[in-house]
Every structure is written in structure tokens, then in C-alpha cells.
Amino acid sequence: FGAYGASPGPSTGPSPARPPAKPPEDEPDADGYESDDCTALGTLDFSLLYDQENNALHCTISKAKGLKPMDHNGLADPYVKLHLLPGASKANKLRTKTLRNTLNPTWNETLTYYGITDEDMIRKTLRISVCDEDKFRHNEFIGETRVPLKKLKANHTKTFSVCLEKQLPVDKTEDKSLEERGRILISLKYSSQKQGLLVGIVRCAHLAAMDANGYSDPYVKTYLKPDVDKKSKHKTAVKKKTLNPEFNEEFCYEIKHGDLAKKTLEVTVWDYDIGKSNDFIGGVVLGINAKGERLKHWFDCLKNKDKRIERWHTLTSELPGAVLSD
Numbered sequence: 489f490g491a492y493g494a495s496p497g498p499s500t501g502p503s504p505a506r507p508p509a510k511p512p513e514d515e516p517d518a519d520g521y522e523s524d525d526c527t528a529l530g531t532l533d534f535s536l537l538y539d540q541e542n543n544a545l546h547c548t549i550s551k552a553k554g555l556k557p558m559d560h561n562g563l564a565d566p567y568v569k570l571h572l573l574p575g576a577s578k579a580n581k582l583r584t585k586t587l588r589n590t591l592n593p594t595w596n597e598t599l600t601y602y603g604i605t606d607e608d609m610i611r612k613t614l615r616i617s618v619c620d621e622d623k624f625r626h627n628e629f630i631g632e633t634r635v636p637l638k639k640l641k642a643n644h645t646k647t648f649s650v651c652l653e654k655q656l657p658v659d660k661t662e663d664k665s666l667e668e669r670g671r672i673l674i675s676l677k678y679s680s681q682k683q684g685l686l687v688g689i690v691r692c693a694h695l696a697a698m699d700a701n702g703y704s705d706p707y708v709k710t711y712l713k714p715d716v717d718k719k720s721k722h723k724t725a726v727k728k729k730t731l732n733p734e735f736n737e738e739f740c741y742e743i744k745h746g747d748l749a750k751k752t753l754e755v756t757v758w759d760y761d762i763g764k765s766n767d768f769i770g771g772v773v774l775g776i777n778a779k780g781e782r783l784k785h786w787f788d789c790l791k792n793k794d795k796r797i798e799r800w801h802t803l804t805s806e807l808p809g810a811v812l813s814d
Contacts, residue, residue, distance in 0.1 A: 529631035603693035669770030770803025
């Protein structure tokens with residue numbers, strides 16, 4: 489997912505003000521935790537908001553209390569790290585700033601995931617870890633908590649106050665079986681003035697890493713098929729060393745509105761490599777033969793002339809009839 493920290497929170501996000509002293513009644517209570525663990529590791533206050541219209545999950549990290557001392561001076565240098573599970577950690581990791589020499593840090597920082605779909609809200613879990621930053625050694629883990637996203641109601645801020653737990657194992661097999669290539673935000677608009685289809689490549693999120701450094705150098709190609717002469721190829725600029733690139737590029741295909749129903753739009757994402765063939769990351773096909781959201785996006789574009797319609801789509805590792813070479 490697009491992983492971007494923002495402070496203060498976005499206008500649609502939860503207010504970074506202190507959470508209410510009394511959590512809402514739908515809170516999971518802390519009875520499941522052993523009180524010794526609670527006092528040993530500390531507590532964390534945070535709130536979550538799923539902005540359904542903008543496909544964004546806003547995570548406001550408020551404060552922690554009574555953290556476990558990690559340094560010789562009896563204090564810690566804490567920061568909070570977020571991961572979405574299942575998923576590749578580098579692609580969707582967010583973190584707060586580090587606060588020095590405190591066991592009772594107040595961050596009031598909002599971190600936002602973009603490209604979150606209703607399907608993600610059903611099957612993904614947010615892992616929130618509190619860690620101690622160490623300049624000379626590995627950063628140390630203090631404690632964590634996990635929130636299944638299905639516990640959240642869309643467009644409703646939910647406030648949590650939880651005891652931190654010891655580290656839980658990540659199920660690697662589940663990760664592999666649900667391995668994702670990433671998301672892409674595409675806009676479509678049929679322009680009467682230009683007599684053509686405007687295809688906007690806005691951004692990608694949570695792309696698969698193709699390079700040894702754990703990142704990719706992504707760019708996007710679009711084709712309007714069938715395309716006998718192969719004249720319909722458009723290509724964005726390459727964005728270096730990122731899994732969450734912003735492109736904001738728009739391409740125009742001159743075509744009669746009546747002919748669009750016979751066409752399919754093929755969008756592929758690639759990792760640019762110098763001196764060898766580029767790696768295919770994933771792709772998506774929009775058109776009359778597509779299904780689900782991909783078909784709906786195409787129909788909405790055909791039905792609403794001169795209206796720009798943006799949708800997130802999940803990239804797949806295979807495209808029907810696509811030639812995977814660049």
C-alpha cells in the first residue's frame with residue numbers, strides 16, 4: 489500500500505488530539521492480557537479510521553505509558569512501526585519519529601496507508617510494534633499489538649488503549665500463499681473535446697520488490713488492444729528505488745466513443761534494469777471482458793462521458809494473452 493507518514497494527520501484523518509479517556513464501548517477489553525506483561529512492557533493508545541471513499545487507512549499513534557526500560561539509563565528511545573499482514577514488510581512498513589529518553593512518549597502522529605480496499609479490510613491485520621532505537625546496535629523490540637481490520641467500521645474512528653504483548657510469530661506460509669504484486673491507481677475519462685480516452689497513471693502502492701536492495705525501479709506501460717500496428721504503447725517515467733511510486737501521468741488515445749466497447753486497456757508495471765531485461769512486476773486488464781471492479785471501472789467510464797473516474801486495482805502476475813517482454 490502506499491506507505492506515507494504524515495503529521496499532523498490528513499484532513500480526512502482522525503484528529504491528532506488526545507484520545508478520549510474512556511474508550512468507546514465496542515473496544516476489545518484488556519482481559520486477555522496478563523497483568524504482569526502489561527506492567528512489564530507498557531500500554532499504547534492509538535486510533536484507526538478507514539476512509540472508504542479514498543481507500544485510505546489512517547493510523548493515529550497517540551502515546552505510550554510505562555514502557556519497558558531498554559537503555560543503561562533506565563529509559564528508552566521509542567518509535568512505533570506499522571505492518572500490514574499478510575504482506576511484504578518493506579513495501580508496507582510505516583514508522584513514527586523516534587522520541588529520546590522516555591518511557592512515556594507522546595507522538596500524536598498520523599500514518600496513512602493508501603490503496604486499501606474493502607477486501608483488505610476483511611482479510612488483513614495491522615501489526616503495531618513499539619521498538620527502541622539504538623545507534624550502535626540493532627533496534628530492539630519492546631512490544632506489539634495486532635488489530636484485524638474487520639473490527640473497524642468504515643468512516644468511523646475507533647480508539648484503542650491496549651497492553652503491549654510479546655512478539656508473535658509471523659505465519660510465513662500464509663504470506664506466500666497470498667503473495668501480492670501490488671496495487672495501481674488508474675483514472676479513466678472519455679473526453680468529448682479531445683475525442684479520445686484519457687488514461688491516468690496516478691500511483692502504485694505496495695509493489696513487489698524485484699531488486700537485491702529490497703526495492704524496485706518501477707515504470708508503467710499501457711496498450712489499447714487489439715493493436716495490430718503496436719502504436720498504442722505509452723510509458724511513464726521510471727521512479728527509482730521505491731515500492732510506492734507516484735507518477736501522475738496521463739495518456740490520450742484518440743478513438744471514437746462507440747469503438748471503446750470493442751477495446752481492452754492493458755496496464756503493466758515493470759522494474760527497470762540497466763544492462764539486462766526489465767522485470768515484470770504485475771498488470772491489470774480493463775475492458776468489456778474483464779470482471780468485478782475492472783469491468784465496473786470500464787463501464788463507468790463509458791457511461792459517464794467527460795467525467796474522470798479513479799479506481800484502485802490489484803495487480804496480478806499473469807495477463808491473458810500478454811507478451812511479457814519489454
